[in-house]
Amino acid sequence: MAFKVPRGTQDILPDQTPKWQKIESVLRELARVYRYKEIRTPIFEHTELFHRSVGDTTDIVQKEMYTFEDRGGRSLTLRPEGTASTVRAYVEHKMYGAPEQPVKLSYMGPMFRYERQQAGRYRQFVQFGVEAIGSADPAIDAEIISFAMDIYQTLGLKDLKLVINSLGDKETRDAHRTALINHFKPSIHEFCDDCKNRLEKNPLRILDCKVDREHPLMKTAPKLTDYLTPPSKEYFDQVKKYLDVLGIEYEVDPNLVRGLDYYNHTAFEIMSTAEGFGAITTLCGGGRYNGLVEEIGGPNVPGVGFALSIERLLLALEAEGVELEVEDGLDVYVVALGDEAKLKAVELISSFRLKGISADMDYMMRKMKAQMKSADRLQAKFVVIIGETELEEGAVVVRHMESGNQEKVQINEIVNYLKEHLR
Ligand code: HAM
Numbered sequence: 046m047a048f049k050v051p052r053g054t055q056d057i058l059p060d061q062t063p064k065w066q067k068i069e070s071v072l073r074e075l076a077r078v079y080r081y082k083e084i085r086t087p088i089f090e091h092t093e094l095f096h097r098s099v100g101d102t103t104d105i106v107q108k109e110m111y112t113f114e115d116r117g118g119r120s121l122t123l124r125p126e127g128t129a130s131t132v133r134a135y136v137e138h139k140m141y142g143a144p145e146q147p148v149k150l151s152y153m154g155p156m157f158r159y160e161r162q163q164a165g166r167y168r169q170f171v172q173f174g175v176e177a178i179g180s181a182d183p184a185i186d187a188e189i190i191s192f193a194m195d196i197y198q199t200l201g202l203k204d205l206k207l208v209i210n211s212l213g214d215k216e217t218r219d220a221h222r223t224a225l226i227n228h229f230k231p232s233i234h235e236f237c238d239d240c241k242n243r244l245e246k247n248p249l250r251i252l253d254c255k256v257d258r259e260h261p262l263m264k265t266a267p268k269l270t271d272y273l274t275p276p277s278k279e280y281f282d283q284v285k286k287y288l289d290v291l292g293i294e295y296e297v298d299p300n301l302v303r304g305l306d307y308y309n310h311t312a313f314e315i316m317s318t319a320e321g322f323g324a325i326t327t328l329c330g331g332g333r334y335n336g337l338v339e340e341i342g343g344p345n346v347p348g349v350g351f352a353l354s355i356e357r358l359l360l361a362l363e364a365e366g367v368e369l370e371v372e373d374g375l376d377v378y379v380v381a382l383g384d385e386a387k388l389k390a391v392e393l394i395s396s397f398r399l400k401g402i403s404a405d406m407d408y409m410m411r412k413m414k415a416q417m418k419s420a421d422r423l424q425a426k427f428v429v430i431i432g433e434t435e436l437e438e439g440a441v442v443v444r445h446m447e448s449g450n451q452e453k454v455q456i457n458e459i460v461n462y463l464k465e466h467l468r
Contacts, residue, residue: 053168055159060110063371068355071199072153072173079192081151081175086130088155092120097340098129100306107239109158123157127174127352128307128334129341134341135178147179153293164323166358174331174352178338181347183280186311186333187287193315193329193351194293200358201367204287204319205328207293210301210312211281212332213273218309222248224267232262252302270299277310284311307334311349317357319364328361329353353391378420382413382432389431393441393459401461402467420446427463 050056057065076083092112100103111123124130126244129332131150135141153173160166160378175192177185190207199204225248229236233244237256244251251257252266273281288295295313303312313333331351338346362369376395381390383461390406397404420428430442441459444451445466454462 046205051168052097052164053166055167063370063373064359065355067369068200069153070250071197072151074149075196075199075262075313076175079149079175079188079195081149081177081192083143084131084134084150084152085154086124086127086134086152089121089123090130090133092122093343094129095122095125098305098307098337099126100247102243102250103304103305103306104253105158109160111157111159126156127152127154128305128337128350129208131174131176131350132178132334132337132341132343132348136175137193137336137431141179141344141346147177147185149175151175151176163325165325166290167356171355171387172352173355176348176350176352178348179346180349183283183311184287186284186349187291187293189331189349189351190311190313191291191293193313193353195219195330196353197315197328197358197361200362200369201362202297202317202319202365203222204317204322204361204365206316206318207295208297208298208301208314208316209284209288210270210298211277211284212269212302212309213277213310214309215336216274217251217269217272217277221269221272222378224272225249225251225353228266229262233460235260245300247306250301251302268299269302280310290465303330303332307337307340308332313351315353317361317364319361322361322364325357327356356459363417374403375405375420375423375425376403376439377405377427378416378423378425379404380413380416380420380428380430381406382430385436386431386433389436391457393429393431396460397463400464402460402463427468429459429463452457 048308095106096108105125110125112369131152135148151174154171156171156172157169160170162168172322175189177189192372194205194207226244229244233241233390236251237254240254240257241342252263257263301312301314310333313330314327315329316317316326317328329351332349333349334348337348379390381387381457394404394406407419425446428444428446430444435441439456440453441456442451443454443462
């Protein structure tokens, strides 16, 4: 049997990793300037954590989690997202007591969801996410949104759409919930079994249903926006005002509800509008989650954040034809002719590497011509050639590959020579 990667996962091969590393370094650099310090939490958590946070009636918890029992009989789950773990760690380490508030955290790593595989939807994917916990200031909602937009713009994407909505406060949601139940209840027999279950438990989720999307009652369903309480409306207005100040364009979509239960007030998604981008256009999603910290056993502290996947970011770059500038070149390839020269070559590349010069040589016992071909293929900036004559003279021949110019350089000068010319 030939082994293959499990469905929904992928190998990221060496010709792709430079792009990943470039994106990761941009994300880390932006986290530094926005001041969201990195947190690293385990890949798996107690299953109950996700039931409590993401929500029992969500697709993620009901259908998509990789849950298993460990040898001690505990139910564990591979994390489907990063907010729950981050908030768990925030509570566990009592970060609410830190002198500087809000606590601003970022994370990057694999997440796992048992989803149907299609373009942009994987079972293992890498999320970069940020959370600002401890502030109920609408200005930080705007900071979070502007951080997310900044990522895409820094990487050169242009075809973007920011969609925002307010999910209101508890009062808003309770009133809306009652209205939804009244709206769907008389015809609930026409809906799928999931929706029947959702009706009493979490009618808002009916609006997300992929099966009953076309049902006429979906279009006429009461809108959350119509139930916003005055303080919720005021909060949303403030967020929009800050976005205006930042010059960030947005569209208000009253149907944006998000697929996780912990949200209230601000919810947002960034979509790709690039032609040729697949059916799933959401690049990034986030929002406010006042109440989640308390739900997980901490004090009543508000929070807001977002997450995006690098996989979808790469798809967007591809759809827009953006080529990332990646540093993947080889500084110097050493060509050795004869056994004596090879000894010297091994010594030389080691001294280059000690000085931070990337260096390689032939390990396939090939002739000079084949070695030169390798240097070409690897796009070496310089080739250093050592033959018998050069050895006797204590020198090497250096070829500058771009110009084709060659010169003889003394062996004890070669490191400095390369450093000088590589600058
Ligand atoms: P989410 O909308 O479930 O939110 O996921 C955020 C992003 O993760 C999506 O916009 C998408 O880029 C990526 N993503 C999700 N599922 C997949 C998949 N199967 N394959 C590839 N990419 C995927 C959250 O996870 C929240 N924790 C975001 C958040 C943070 N809200 C507040 N703080």
